Amino acid sequence: MKCNQTALLFLIPLALQLAAGADEREFNPRVVIPRVFRAIVDPDVVSLKKADGSLVKNEELVLGVVVGKEARAYPINTLTGPRREIINDQLGGQAIAATW
Amino acid sequence: MYAREVKGKKLSFAVSGMLWNRSLVMVDKETESLWSHLLGESMRGELKGTILQTLPGTIMTWAAWKKAYPNTTVLGLDRTAREFVKAFQETPGRFVLGLRSIKSAKAYPFETLQEERVVNDMFEDVPIVILFDSESTGGRAFSRQLGEKTLKFVWKDGTVMDGKTGSAWNFQGACEKGALKGERLKEIPAIPSFGKAWSQFYPKSKEYSGAR
Numbered sequence: 001m002k003c004n005q006t007a008l009l010f011l012i013p014l015a016l017q018l019a020a021g022a023d024e025r026e027f028n029p030r031v032v033i034p035r036v037f038r039a040i041v042d043p044d045v046v047s048l049k050k051a052d053g054s055l056v057k058n059e060e061l062v063l064g065v066v067v068g069k070e071a072r073a074y075p076i077n078t079l080t081g082p083r084r085e086i087i088n089d090q091l092g093g094q095a096i097a098a099t100w
Numbered sequence: 101m102y103a104r105e106v107k108g109k110k111l112s113f114a115v116s117g118m119l120w121n122r123s124l125v126m127v128d129k130e131t132e133s134l135w136s137h138l139l140g141e142s143m144r145g146e147l148k149g150t151i152l153q154t155l156p157g158t159i160m161t162w163a164a165w166k167k168a169y170p171n172t173t174v175l176g177l178d179r180t181a182r183e184f185v186k187a188f189q190e191t192p193g194r195f196v197l198g199l200r201s202i203k204s205a206k207a208y209p210f211e212t213l214q215e216e217r218v219v220n221d222m223f224e225d226v227p228i229v230i231l232f233d234s235e236s237t238g239g240r241a242f243s244r245q246l247g248e249k250t251l252k253f254v255w256k257d258g259t260v261m262d263g264k265t266g267s268a269w270n271f272q273g274a275c276e277k278g279a280l281k282g283e284r285l286k287e288i289p290a291i292p293s294f295g296k297a298w299s300q301f302y303p304k305s306k307e308y309s310g311a312r
Binding site for chain 1: 112
């Protein structure tokens, strides 16, 4: 009996794993922070000259995008954290969501 | 990086406070549908099944970006972190550059890209090239089709060159010198991502294993 119980302990998680694998697309989100954050829409944008060295330094990473003739950089160090992970913006006449 | 207009309606995305497969779930304020951040697809709600158009967003150092795009503007918000300084260079094993379509997905490990710089490959039926600038740690994918020609690229003497004409190309997919000067390759949206997240969301994704 004791032996069977031990076997079950191993088998149950295995069975659950197999079940989960059966539909990889099963959407089962988990609430981590029980609130919806404010959407950031059309945030302030500054020139290269104004940002350079203060908002972003040479070795820091940026998420860059070009739409038409316009280019914009989103410093990764400003996109970090739940308040900042998505930026709703406009570029080159297109509505974009900057996120990675 | 996504276009956020769906069926003529502009959506505003926010962080939902939920995670799926340890990855961000977005919510749009207009319909309150839930979206997988990495898949760019609505998983629940009115817009379920809708897929956002992916735009080519590149991650590279600020120094390289401002040099390539001197007319760039910058998000004017203050820092919330300081950790992303050459993260790709220091821990390339954590990151992949991903290509995807409705049919399939393929991941290119940063470690391999860093080593090879120029990767000629096929993604589904499209001949593609990935150009990886080790200095800026930015990788971008382009079609190798230029009009009727299919180009093949090499990394030679510290320059990206096409094998046919020996013209020199930059990492932005523009030809700077030689017979093809002024030509520009069509960019294919590639997604820089954590390798673990990519394989979780695309369990059937192929992985590029190197030229040799």
